[in-house]
Amino acid sequence: MLKIGHEVVRPGMYVGDAEVTIPVPEELETVPGIPLNNREVDWYAREYPLETQNITERASRDWANSIRDTHVEMREIRKEHDNLNRPLIMAARLTGDQEPTGTASGEDVTEAIKAKCRELGYIEVGITAYDHRYTYQSKKDWVLFPHAICLAYEQDFEPTQTIPSVDAEIVHSSTYRTEGAAGLEIAKFIQGLGYRAQVHSPNDNTGPYIPMFVNAGLGSLGACGYLLTPHVGSRCRIMIITTDANVTHDSPVDYGIHAFCQVCQVCVNRCPGRALMRDKVWWRGIEKHKLYFKRCRPVMARYLGCGICMKVCPIQKYGMSTVMTHYAETGQVLGKGTHDLEGYELEGKGYFGPGELPVFEREFFNTMPNGDTENWAFENLKKQATEAGGAVSDEMIAEFKQQLETGLSQSRDNIGMMEMEDYI
Incomplete structure (x- = not known):
């Protein structure tokens, strides 16, 4: 049994569920949130502001879409998603200009907002300051309010375990739409409390949201590049709502994940494109595992959006409490080396179990264009x-x-x- 450094207690996944306790072994303790150098983050934000890859990687985006569209069923799924999602995005864009419908009492409304979010099905809710350093250059003038309500919505378990698959892509898209619609309801609720709210659609991002989720104590950045949340790891879709409401900010938490990912490495080992880096680097002022985009997108384009790094993550499959308890008791990563966790199938390539990876010719990666x-x-x-x-x-x-x-x-x-x- 490893020595426990501290424990993290989180609300149950849904309203009425019991609290969960996450033991963090002393050997996995680092810092609350993620190691960062604020001066470097500031400098990069000023000198090299972020921009959405829809713009900076438009050439590879269009190329990927042309590849994906050869899969007729996937094309129909995406077009249906566009048609259903467009009005949600347009409605979200209008929220920042909408006036409050109620009168503010002056009281702190943090718990009222969190309760409403949980009532509408969000499994994680936290509040922090909106960090403008992560705003896309094309959205700089759009963000209006100082507080960020960070929201995570669960993606259904069973279809996700079939990644990469049509079923997984269907639930991926539908989860975005469900949480997008719920976000509009939250905005109305906040307006009814006498404050303003601006919905940042999960499909019309103002920037990368993960840094704010980490600051709000809702999880840690994993080696896969996803946010790893306490209950479902990366198996959720995230969005934020900014507001001028009278709220209290949450604080970052050390879940032990920053160190655990270095021990686990399952996603790194199982990535079919070898796109995940084994060791951390300092990137834009943050210590993290860096994803190699040029080896990721070619696989995503050809294999149903891929997502294998999500599927094989033990936190996603078993939950953070179960995984950390097992590690504390045994020193082992739950599920590592098993077909149950690590096995996956690629259409036209076959099944790959633990230790097995597909082989691609060099041209598989080199044919993808880069930049705009x-x-x-x-x-x-x-x-x-x-x-x-x-x-x-x-x-x-x-x-x-x-x-x-x-x-x-x-x-x-x-x-x-x-x-x-x-x-x-």
């Missing part, structure tokens, strides 16, 4: 000219011109992308 459409057009022109010994033909210029015009005419807005028969 305009930059990729220029890279193509340079490549063609180089292969021609430095000569630039009229045909090359005409092709470059067409690609450049296409890129410059593309919408940078999520709704606009959906209207172009694209998807979020």
Whole structure:
């Protein structure tokens, strides 16, 4: 039995469920939240502000969509999601300008808001300051209010265990829509309390939300790049609502996950694209496991959105309390090395059990374009000219011109992308 450094007590997953206790062995203790250097975070936010990959990686996004659309069933699922989700996004965009419908009492409304969120089915609710350092450049002028209500909605267990699959993609999309609709109800509730609220749609993000969830004590950043929450790990979809309500902020928590992921490594070992890094690095002022995008998206595009790093995470499958209790008692990672946790099947490739990984040719990864459409057009022109010994033909210029015009005419807005028969 390992020596326990501290215990974390969390509310039950749903209203009426018993509290859960998460033992954190002393050897896994690090810091509440995540190790970070605020000066570096500030500097990167100022000098290299974040932007959504829908813009910075538009070329690979369009390429991935063209690959995915060869799977007829997946294309229909995505188009249905777009049609159902578009009005939710549009409604969320209007919330920041809506006036309160009630009169503020001046009392702290933290518990009232949290109770309403739980009533509507959110499994994790926490409040922290909205961190503008993580706002996408294209959304800088959109965020209005200082407090971020962080919300996590469970993705159904059974379909998620079939990742990568059509069923898993269906529940992935439907969970976003369910929590998006519930978020609009929360905004109305806050307005009724006499305050303003702005819904940040989970499919129209203003930035990466995980840093604020960590600050609100709702989990830790995992080696997979997902937020690992106490009850369901990465098997949830997250969103935030910002408000000017009179609320109290929560604090970050040391769940032991920052160190545990270094011990576990199941997602790192099982990633079919070898896109997850074994060791942590300092990136934009934060110590984390860095994901290698160029090895991730090609697999996601060809294999039903992939998500294997979610499927094989023991926290997702068994819950943080169960996994940490097992580790404290045995020094072992629950499920590691078993087919139950680590096995998966790739369409057309077959089944891969513990220790087995698919093999892809180099071209599998190298054919994916990078950057936005305009930059990729220029890279193509340079490549063609180089292969021609430095000569630039009229045909090359005409092709470059067409690609450049296409890129410059593309919408940078999520709704606009959906209207172009694209998807979020």
